[in-house]
Amino acid sequence: MDNREVLVDIKNLRTFFYTEDGVVPAVDGIDLTIHRGEVLGLVGESGCGKSVTALSILRLIPNPPGKIIGGEIFFHGEDLLKKNEEAMRMIRGDKISMIFQEPMTSLNPVYTIGNQISEAITLHQKIDDAEAKKRTIEMLHLVGIPEPERRFNQYPHEMSGGMRQRVMIAMALSSNPELLISDEATTALDVTIQAQILDLMRGLQKKLGMAILIITHNLAVVAEMAETIAIAYAGKIVESATAKEIFKSPRHPYTYGLLQSIPKFTERKTNEPLPAIEGMVPSPYHMPKGCRFNPRCPFATEKCREEEPEILELTPGHLVRCFHPIES
């Protein structure tokens, strides 16, 4: 379906956390393909393994308690899981960058923002301080921070959340990465600022052409940004297709439920309650047998409770992990 070069190919990634209460299979066999220059949205509820997937790509899983116990993550055809720490450091922030959820705490309070962006630059490029400063100011300008020369010398606490997230983006993009991972980067911001940051990211993506992996629980965010969407549930991908397909004809009951639970102003009759997905996300210590969505699924049958479905390509480019996919 996509003729572009494959940038990242995650195969059967399994990242478990070994806690005192038991083993948490946070990511349990996730497959994901990101093409060069593609914007991929990874959507799911809290605890479905989205962030752990992102951290696994950068090999930043805190160990202990976490451990990548299986799978492969190919980046340019090389398995990142086989690389040593030194080689990984060369990739982090240079080829693959990440921005985090909390702009308020993602910057070190004791250094000016200019200092911190310059650090990210000089870690990967052999340039002198003056050059790094020039590049930093360019980056600040690029992410739409007014008066970059003055802002260069400001501390994080002198900036608003939206501004700090712009700084984080500047830092992440300072070495022209091929992949930007945005882990709930807009979640902590006001809706208006959220829109600005998404606009900015979209604009920069067009200009610089990097691939973006957007991790969010907010379908509206990926609707605006992503070409392809993967829906994760309880550590597995349950459906993936182009954004258009997902919104037009969701095939997995979970995706369908998610889309139903978005308030729509136009179609809803008054006094009608907003549909919600029944039940709760399963406890990571007691994953249900069979399909992990079966206790909440309105279409679940005996087979769903016994056997785990494989992910299948129903129509070209549209993969679904379900025995009884909804008809399109």
Add this chain to the structure above:
Amino acid sequence: MAEKAIEAKKKGQKKSSEDYTYVGMVFHRLTRHKLAMVGAFMLIFILLFVFAGPLIWRADPNAQIEGLGGMFNLPSRAHPMGTDDYGRDVLARMFFGGRISLFIGFISAISSTIVGAMVGLVAGYYGGWADNILMRFTDAMLSIPTFPLLIALASVLGKGVWQIILVIVFFGWMVDARLVRGLVLSLKEQEYVEAAHAIGASANRIMWRHLFPNTLAVLIVSTTIGIGGAIIYEASISFLGFGVQAPFASWGNMLQNAQQFIWNSPRLIIFPGLAIFLTVLGFNFFGDGLRDAIDPKLKL
């Protein structure tokens, strides 16, 4: 810390918040802390006494007045604090002894803090077995009865200023190590540390560039209070006769010297004793105030 600074700034100070840096804010709060100001004045007084004193009172601390008449003179015009058992001017010895005592106090407190910070950073950052080994070693060091070992150590190392500093650092780094480890355990979970990992920073860079500066506020307080403790240590070591050696003075060895004459010439013990008392109290007051000034949740 940044949030704290903002929070403190918001607390109705008249100047606009833009005018304050973090250091400026701490200084401003410090000036409003009465005990800290008392401590600061005590320290300024002591420092002036020790460093400016010799410029006004030009007497050789080691010169002896020959003959019996020169010994144990009571305070007079010629000798404002009298003379000691060798007929040396006590005031001059107080100046130079104070310099040595303060020097030892500063250097050993700062060195213990650095050693403690290194141990604490490594233990807190790496966790696991590194943490276990380092912290159990710290516990073991804390449970050694200090004085017997101190005497043994001093006799092995020999006597002298640098040897005392070494001994004080050897026994003084543990509290800072625990302090820093505790701080690092919480700091390393901060998102900016994760972000530093994500830009490809090495473990060393994260420890020294990203974690260490964030522990400085606490370490400065601990060092300030530590100086007082180190001065007491120096006095104790010198009192036992392993410290600064004659003819050079330190407040500690002046005390040691004076113990035989405590009934005949109590002033020989009162002057250095009072100087140590005031200095240590000054550092403790000031250090306490500094701790309060750094903590923005306290209203000052």
